[in-house]
Amino acid sequence: MPAFHDCHSEPGTAPLPEVIDAVPVPPPPEEPAVLNVRYRAGIVGERARVVHAATWTPRDVLITLCGMPLDPSLVEESTGMPCMRCIRIAARRAREDDEQRGLEG
Numbered sequence: 001m002p003a004f005h006d007c008h009s010e011p012g013t014a015p016l017p018e019v020i021d022a023v024p025v026p027p028p029p030e031e032p033a034v035l036n037v038r039y040r041a042g043i044v045g046e047r048a049r050v051v052h053a054a055t056w057t058p059r060d061v062l063i064t065l066c067g068m069p070l071d072p073s074l075v076e077e078s079t080g081m082p083c084m085r086c087i088r089i090a091a092r093r094a095r096e097d098d099e100q101r102g103l104e105g
């Protein structure tokens with residue numbers, strides 16, 4: 001198989017510029033995804049293994065709606081007995097969102 005070298009530019013020619021048109025489009029701002037997570041078995045007692053609603057922080061830590069930071073390596077996405085504080089806070093936020101949109105009752 002012949003080696004094919006095409007990488008040396010001729011004298012006097014500028015190297016190809018980077019493709020200027022291909023400006024990456026920034027992703028649109030999104031609502032942070034809410035995960036349903038709880039501690040893995042054995043990390044905490046079974047009674048503490050309620051399912052929290054959690055979002056990612058910029059530091060790659062999950063924070064629950066009820067304000068508890070979670071190490072992602074210690075939790076699993078799951079369903080189960082929900083955290084009542086998370087539920088109340090989520091409900092209140094949903095209501096506030098509706099009020100901001102001008103929806104009544």
Ligand SMILES: [Zn+2]
Pocket residue numbers: 051052053064065066067083084085086
């Ligand atoms: Zn919670």
